[in-house]
Each structure stands twice: as structure tokens, then as C-alpha cells.
Amino acid sequence: MVGAKIGWKLVLAAFTIVVGLVANKAVTTAWKLGSGGKPPKGNQAGYAEVVTWAVASGGAAAAAKLFAERRAAQYYLKSTGHLPPGYDKKAGQDVEKA
Numbered sequence: 001m002v003g004a005k006i007g008w009k010l011v012l013a014a015f016t017i018v019v020g021l022v023a024n025k026a027v028t029t030a031w032k033l034g035s036g037g038k039p040p041k042g043n044q045a046g047y048a049e050v051v052t053w054a055v056a057s058g059g060a061a062a063a064a065k066l067f068a069e070r071r072a073a074q075y076y077l078k079s080t081g082h083l084p085p086g087y088d089k090k091a092g093q094d095v096e097k098a
Contacts, residue, residue, distance in 0.1 A: 008076055008084040015072035016065065023064035027057050 031039045031053065039057070040050050076084045 004080075005085045008072075008086075011076050012069060012072045012084075015068040015075070019064045019068035019071070020061065023060045024057075027060040031056065 028039055035049075040053050045053075073084050073087060
């Protein structure tokens, strides 16, 4: 059981890193296209711009985390034949359908 938990954490970490990097690049590119400049950093922008960036990047991060977890669970299920440790049947139904 300990090996399964470690394996699941490794799979989840790998998926989360890759999807997180892609999401960060996508939201940064969208910001550059939409605003014509780089995302705000430090004291370079006003409150409205900073809050807008925070909402956009936070939303992208949350969506990426959910996507990565579901895809990692799908991969784990396909590889091992059972749901990852800690997944209950109800949460696993989304994984099994995809």
C-alpha cells in the first residue's frame, strides 16, 4: 500500500508540473495578446491590472490542477487496474467515464 501511495504521488506530481507549466504559458501568452504587454510584476502596475492578473492566473492554476489530477487518475487506473489511493468510488466515476 505504501508503494501505491508513493507511485500515485509521483504520477500526480509529474502530471501537475507539466500541466501547470502549460497553463502558465497559456495565461501569460493570452495576457500579452490581450493587453499588449507583459503581466504585471512588483510595483509596475495599478491595482486593477494586478487584480485582473491574479484572477486570471489563479483561475488557470485551479483549472490546471483539476485537469492534471483527473488525467493522472485516469492514467493510474489504466496502468494498475484500480483507482489511486484515497480516491473514493464517487470521485472515481468521473475518471472511469473519461
